Amino acid sequence: GVQNLYDRMDRMHDLGPSFIDVTWGAGGSQSELTCEMVNVAQTVYGLETCMHLTCTDMETDKVDGALDSAYKAGCTNILALRGDPPRDKEKWQAVEGGFRYALDLVKYIKAKYGDHFDIGVAGYPEGCDDEQNPELLMSHLKQKVDAGGTFIVTQMFYDVDNFLVWVDECRANGITVPIVPGIMPIQTYAAFLRRAKGMNCHIPQDWIEALEPIKNDDAAVREVGKGLVAVMCRRIIDHGVMALHFYTMNLAQSTKMVLEELGLISKEGTPTKKPLPWRQSLGFSRREEDVRPVFWKNRHKSYVARTQDWDEFPNGRWGDSRSPAFGELDTYNIGLKGTNEQNIKLWGRPESLRDIADVFVRFLKSDLKSLPWSEIPVTDEASPIIGDLISLNRRGLLTITSQPSVNGVESSDPVHGWGPSGGYVYQKAYLELLISPSLLTQLIERIDQTQTMTFYAVDKAGDLRTNAPSDGPNAVTWGVFPGKEIVQPTIVETISFIAWKDEAFRLGTDWANCHPAGSPSRQLIEGIMSNWYLINIVDNDFHSTHGIFDLFDGLEVKNLDGPLEGSMPAANGHLPKGIAELNGTHKTTDSRVFQEILN
Numbered sequence: 085g086v087q088n089l090y091d092r093m094d095r096m097h098d099l100g101p102s103f104i105d106v107t108w109g110a111g112g113s114q115s116e117l118t119c120e121m122v123n124v125a126q127t128v129y130g131l132e133t134c135m136h137l138t139c140t141d142m143e144t145d146k147v148d149g150a151l152d153s154a155y156k157a158g159c160t161n162i163l164a165l166r167g168d169p170p171r172d173k174e175k176w177q178a179v180e181g182g183f184r185y186a187l188d189l190v191k192y193i194k195a196k197y198g199d200h201f202d203i204g205v206a207g208y209p210e211g212c213d214d215e216q217n218p219e220l221l222m223s224h225l226k227q228k229v230d231a232g233g234t235f236i237v238t239q240m241f242y243d244v245d246n247f248l249v250w251v252d253e254c255r256a257n258g259i260t261v262p263i264v265p266g267i268m269p270i271q272t273y274a275a276f277l278r279r280a281k282g283m284n285c286h287i288p289q290d291w292i293e294a295l296e297p298i299k300n301d302d303a304a305v306r307e308v309g310k311g312l313v314a315v316m317c318r319r320i321i322d323h324g325v326m327a328l329h330f331y332t333m334n335l336a337q338s339t340k341m342v343l344e345e346l347g348l349i350s351k352e353g354t355p356t357k358k359p360l361p362w363r364q365s366l367g368f369s370r371r372e373e374d375v376r377p378v379f380w381k382n383r384h385k386s387y388v389a390r391t392q393d394w395d396e397f398p399n400g401r402w403g404d405s406r407s408p409a410f411g412e413l414d415t416y417n418i419g420l421k422g423t424n425e426q427n428i429k430l431w432g433r434p435e436s437l438r439d440i441a442d443v444f445v446r447f448l449k450s451d452l453k454s455l456p457w458s459e460i461p462v463t464d465e466a467s468p469i470i471g472d473l474i475s476l477n478r479r480g481l482l483t484i485t486s487q488p489s490v491n492g493v494e495s496s497d498p499v500h501g502w503g504p505s506g507g508y509v510y511q512k513a514y515l516e517l518l519i520s521p522s523l524l525t526q527l528i529e530r531i532d533q534t535q536t537m538t539f540y541a542v543d544k545a546g547d548l549r550t551n552a553p554s555d556g557p558n559a560v561t562w563g564v565f566p567g568k569e570i571v572q573p574t575i576v577e578t579i580s581f582i583a584w585k586d587e588a589f590r591l592g593t594d595w596a597n598c599h600p601a602g603s604p605s606r607q608l609i610e611g612i613m614s615n616w617y618l619i620n621i622v623d624n625d626f627h628s629t630h631g632i633f634d635l636f637d638g639l640e641v642k643n644l645d646g647p648l649e650g651s652m653p654a655a656n657g658h659l660p661k662g663i664a665e666l667n668g669t670h671k672t673t674d675s676r677v678f679q680e681i682l683n
Contacts, residue, residue: 086117089334093129096336097363099349102327103132103161108150115150123157127367128388133159134204138167139183144192147183151193155200158368163204163237164189164228187228194232205233207263209241209250210286222257235261237329240268240279243286244316248323264329265320269338270309273299306338314345358502360573361509361561369395378514378560378574379584379620381485382458386418386587410583413590420456420594427598430454435604437480438644440612444477456591457484464499469513472633480641482518484588484618487560489513489626495563507565513632514560514576516620518592520641524617530635531621536628537635540581541619544589552578560622576622589613611648 096104106121108114118135125131135154137147154162166186183189190203205228208221215221225236236259241247251263270276273295280287291312298304317328330339343349362376363384380387390411413419420427430452434440446452448470453461466473468488476483488511493500495507502509519527524541531537532551538558541549552558559572596609623632 086121089121090124090129092334092336093125093131096332097129097131099336099340099343100357101131103134105134105136105163108136108138108165108167115146119150119153119157122154122159123367126158127365127370127392128385130363130366132161132366133157134161134163135159136163136165137189138165139186139189140167142183144183147189147192148196151197151201155197156368158366158371160201161204162193162201163206164193164233165206187224187231190228190231190233202234203232204235204237204264205229207236207238207250207254209238209247210243210284212239213284218253222253225254226257226259229259229261233261236263238263238266239285240266240283240331241285242268242280242291242316243288244319246286247320251323251325262327263325264327265325266329266331267313267317267342268331269313269342270295270305271333271335271338272302273305276305276309306341310338310341310345313342317342317346357496361502361511362574367392374571375557375573375575377580377584378487378576379485379516379581379588381487381574382460383587385459389418390583390587410580413587418587418590420591420598421459424598427595431456431595433599433603433605434608436608436645437612437641437648440482440608441477441480441644444482445474448474448477448483455484456595457588467499468629469633472630476517476633476636479636479639480520480644481523481636481639482612483515484518485514485516485620487511487514489623489629490561491626495565503563503571504565504568507563507568509561509563510626511561511574512559512626513623513628513630514620515632516618518612518616519619520616523639523641524619527619527635527639534631534635536623536625536631537621538576538624539619539621540576540578541617542582542585543615543617544585544613546582546585547617548582550578555579558622558624576620581620585618588618608648615648 093104104125106118106125108118122133122135125133135150137150142150151162164186166184166189183192186205190205193201193203205225207225208215211218211221215224229236236254238247247265254263268276268279276295277287279285294308294312295305298308320328330342332339340349360374362381365371365373365388367388376387390413393411411418422430431443432439434443443452444455447455447458448462448466450462462470465487469486473483473486490500490509490511492508492510495501495503495509496505497509500509500511519541521543528539528541528549528551531539538552539550540552555578557575557577559575561574562570562572564570592609592613596606596613599606599609621632621635625631
């Protein structure tokens with residue numbers, strides 16, 4: 085269904101497309117779904133979209149509604165098409181109060197929105213269903229471009245010789261806007277023939293000769309087809325056409341194979357340049373967003389959902405009680421995804437802390453693709469500290485989020501790099517984990533003995549402990565780039581940590597509730613959520629590579645196979661040492677003070 089399509093969008097993001105297309109049903113038959121998908125792609129997945137818009141059965145008010153929705157979603161590209169006739173009509177007819185030609189639609193969009201939208205128009209190197217006269221088609225194309233079309237997307241083709249001649253003819257007729265050729269990768273032989281016939285595409289004879297003998301072997305067809313399409317793409321690029329438009333039909337594998345063959349992506353999937361260390365949202369009000377808390381590092385979609393009602397995202401918002409609240413968990417369906425059966429199949433039925441720890445270790449070893457607190461697999465960024473993380477979890481210290489220190493890596497680095505070329509990026513070591521209350525006192529004492537470590541610890545009930553010198557933000561990543569101020573896109577700070585705390589314990593509780601009431605698994609996970617602390621630690625010395633892990637030397641939960649350890653022991657009837665003072669007064673140990681700010 086739709087979620088499956090969103091999952092495909094998510095994976096396609098890593099291929100680094102300049103934009104993705106979202107098609108339009110005749111007469112806006114699925115207009116609400118189209119507009120929703122544009123909004124989700126832009127805002128949640130950070131994908132530039134090109135929304136198709138047709139004249140078929142579209143009155144002016146329908147067009148206005150579609151354009152307004154695209155505008156509010158942050159979409160800046162529209163492909164203006166006349167469209168095919170509805171299935172129940174043999175010939176195309178303009179609807180009363182609508183548009184007859186794509187040219188009319190281009191003029192209307194340009195007049196109403198000026199330069200906000202890049203307006204794409206269709207090009208037909210091999211003619212179209214109701215017009216085969218190449219001179220007339222070229223004249224129509226020139227009119228659409230002159231009226232405001234800023235780029236051309238062609239119908240699919242396989243005859244590259246004919247396409248290159250057509251490109252030269254476009255240029256000779258004064259059409260100077262970018263031409264984006266339509267490329268249909270080959271999935272199966274039958275689909276290849278069917279689509280080519282449906283679009284009246286000429287198939288070169290050597291393609292038939294290469295594919296016909298292996299037509300019943302889909303894997304072989306994809307492999308040979310990959311080579312044929314890649315050769316075609318190289319000829320297009322060599323001719324000076326520096327864009328390729330792949331018709332994926334929601335299936336990325338064949339496209340990915342061609343991109344690998346062309347050397348445009350790695351076989352691992354992605355070396356796309358990242359403008360920021362986290363996936364940027366391209367929603368209408370979020371394009372200038374340049375700072376986020378590190379806590380949602382592995383739950384991008386949740387963060388976007390909980391902040392979707394904010395009207396601006398300035399650097400100075402953190403720690404400001406006047407800033408808008410994070411969205412409530414129930415309001416935005418932030419809980420654990422998947423059915424109970426799916427999650428039990430994924431994470432098993434743990435009956436001891438060792439079983440829980442093994443789930444975390446399997447995730448770190450990439451045997452599992454997700455945890456309740458991470459919707460993405462472990463990335464290469466964790467490689468320098470993966471052994472330390474596994475060691476902690478095997479000792480019953482359950483790690484949620486982490487990052488290694490980075491000291492002046494080039495911004496082009498394929499793992500840690502982000503931002504403009506020619507810069508250098510830095511980050512402090514960061515570690516967030518669930519810890520037994522029996523170990524918290526000792527850990528805080530060790531942190532307190534350092535000169536560089538700051539922490540926040542909180543339990544489900546809101547008992548907050550910290551030695552942070554203020555409630556303001558502490559940058560944990562930053563970059564230095566030519567001609568720019570220092571960029572600090574990832575932070576730790578109090579208010580957002582309290583908001584994250586609620587989500588983190590909610591996710592754990594949801595995991596517990598996957599299991600039957602009274603079952604050992606449910607009681608075990610509920611016990612961790614009810615009694616343990618969520619703690620984050622920052623080593624503010626970014627030169628230090630493993631200092632944050634030295635804090636845990638000799639610390640481990642006793643008897644991983646026995647009953648869950650209980651509540652926090654008092655230290656001489658007082659709070660543990662390590663609760664810092666702020667401006668001469670004790671820092672609050674009750675997060676409800678901050679909850680009032682959040683609400």
